[in-house]
Amino acid sequence: MYIHDEYYFWRIAQQLMMKHQFELLQANEQTHEIWFHKTIDKKTVVVRLFLQNFDWANHLKRDITSVLGRVKNIQSSLRKKEVIIHNLYISELEPVDDWEFLKKPMQLKDKKGLIIHTYYLDEQNRMEELNRFFTGINAESPEVILPEDEETTVNQIQEIKRQMMNNHRQQQKEIASLFNHGKPVLTYLLLVINVLVFFFLEMQPGGSQNTQNLIEWGAKFNPYMVEGEWWRILSSMFLHIGFAHIIMNMLALYYLGNTVERMYGSLKFFLIYFLAGIFGGLASFAFNDSVAAGASGAIFGLFGALLYFGFEHKKLFFQTMGTNLLFIIGLNIAMGLSVPGIDNGAHMGGLAGGFLAAALVQMPERRRTMIRIASFIVYVTVASGLLIYGAERTNASTNPQTAIIKASEYFENEKYEKVIEVLDPVIENGETSNEILYFNRANAHYLLNHLEQARKDFESAIQINPELANAHFNLALVYSDLEQYDKAREHAGKAASLKPNNQDFQNLKDRLGEFRNSLN
Structure with a gap:
């Protein structure tokens, strides 16, 4: 029937x-x-x-x-x-x-x-x-x-x-x-703040790609952080270097932030974002000596929060976003390892920090106390380790970019001995391909009237980069003070030919020429 x-x-x-x-x-x-x-x-x-x-x-x-x-x-x-x-x-x-x-x-x-x-x-x-x-x-x-x-x-x-x-x-x-515990209010607020800060920075002379501007506005700069400016870990999260950087990060923040804030709610999203950003900043401090800025650490933290969602809801994770998310994370890691200039420390630190932060705050309607305690212990322990390791590396650092920035600061304050003190270890450590190091040290020696040391360094800078007009000009001044006028005229002429529109260069060339004629 x-x-x-x-x-x-x-x-x-x-x-x-x-x-x-x-x-x-x-x-x-x-x-x-x-x-x-x-x-x-x-x-x-x-x-x-x-x-x-x-x-x-x-x-x-x-x-x-x-x-x-x-x-x-x-x-x-x-x-x-x-x-x-x-x-x-x-x-x-x-x-x-x-x-x-x-x-x-x-x-x-x-x-x-x-x-x-x-x-x-x-x-x-x-x-x-x-x-x-x-x-x-x-x-x-x-x-x-x-x-x-x-x-x-x-x-x-x-x-x-x-x-x-x-x-x-x-x-x-x-x-x-699971996807309706909050509205993406903070995501949109963060987008607005990041974009506004970028445009204000871009309006400065030299724009957002000028290293000095970045440092003045709060970029991650290890020597200043060791001296007590730890707030740079947070401020650097709102700075971006060039239009491509801000566009890529803001697109990622828009899509990831929308998802994570809806899943976790606004308060937990806030904690995940900033805890991940701090963790990523500490990882960058520990493993990257260069000046760094960007929201990438916090954004990778949002990836980490989604991975924690996968830990809690494995089946739903792979039925929805899982495979695509893992592919995107893998692609970003591969790009970070193959493309120079990417702060992998911030990325990997942010990813791990986001996962730990999500485990710490827990998903709505979840109360896993032991996981929360364990994640807190791991977060604090690893963050402390990164802090200590980064401080030790910074104090022993011979990073050329860091040395040049510090030297510029000492020049402004007329601390020429300090300039030499900063640059000596970098050059002695084998950094012989950066003409700016030799040029800056030569200037410090010249201002201290160490003429022979200045001459050697200017010649080293010119050997690395024969087109460095300022080095030819300054070397002409050194040779003039050393009363080696033929060589002074040679380098003054080279400087004037490299930069024919520079009136100072032309004046020195003419003055040395007149002096030669008067001797004849």
Whole structure:
């Protein structure tokens, strides 16, 4: 009787969804077809229920073939290589010809990870096939007892449908609630602040790519941080170097910030963003001697927060963003390792800091106290280690860029001995390809009237870069003071030829020429 077949169909579906926690993939009540899936022993198990009579084996075989084709699409959507399909037919009668061979497991030749098991639950062998199916999914077979009359059967079918619908709606509601704990108010505020700061910085002489501007506005500069300016870890998060930098970071902040703030709520988003930014800043301080700026550490922290979401909701993570997110993170890491000038310390530190911060604040409606305590201990311990290690490296640093910036500061304050003190270790450490180091040290020696040392350094700078007009000009002054006028005229002429529009260079050349004529 058809109503009994329908009852079996819905009772099996109810057991899979309500008792064994299979998730609904798709359902068609008109054609009486339902698809479920679940991960069992790290394999994706797909169950298809189909209420249909088949008169002939070839009709059944044709349907099984169509199932295999449809599962290819399901396999792609689930992003799983290995999928086991259990294909259940609920029917009153079995096909009239030989069909038993179709019950053997089938595997597609071009899809090694795709296996299909077929079960035919006709009226004669229904319980036997049902037991075989539940054994195949490592579950206890239910006892299906038919109601006493048709009216009761119809009512129970309707009740089962109602329960399944409510269960599915509740699941969807719970999933949707994970992404609706806040509105991206802080994300938009951070976008506005970053853009405004960038345009104010860009309006300064030299713009946002001028190192001195960056330092004055609060970029990460290790020597100043060691001297007590730790606020630079925060201020550097709002500075960007050039239009490409601000555009890339703000696009990432817009998309990631929207997602993370909706998932965690605004307060927890605020804590994740800044804790990740601080952690990334400390990692940059520890492993990168150069001047650095940007929101990249905090933005990578948002990646870390999404990874923590994956830790809490593995299945949903890989059904939604997981694979794409991991690809983007991997791509960014690869770019960081292959493209020069990228602050990998800030990126990796921000990623780790974001994960730890998310574990510390926890997702809404989660209370994992031990994870919270452990993440706090790890965050503080690692951050302290980065701080100590970074301070030791900075004090022993021979980074050319850092030395040049410090030397410029000492020049402004007329501390010429300090200039030499800063530059000596860098040059002695083997940095012989940067003409600015020699040029600056030569200027300090000249201002201290160390003429011979100044001469050597200016000549070293010119040897590295023969087109350095200022070095030729200053060397001409040194030779003039040393009363070596032929060499003074030679370098004055070179400076004037390199920069013909510089009046000081032309004046020195003319003056030395006149002096030569007067001697003759």
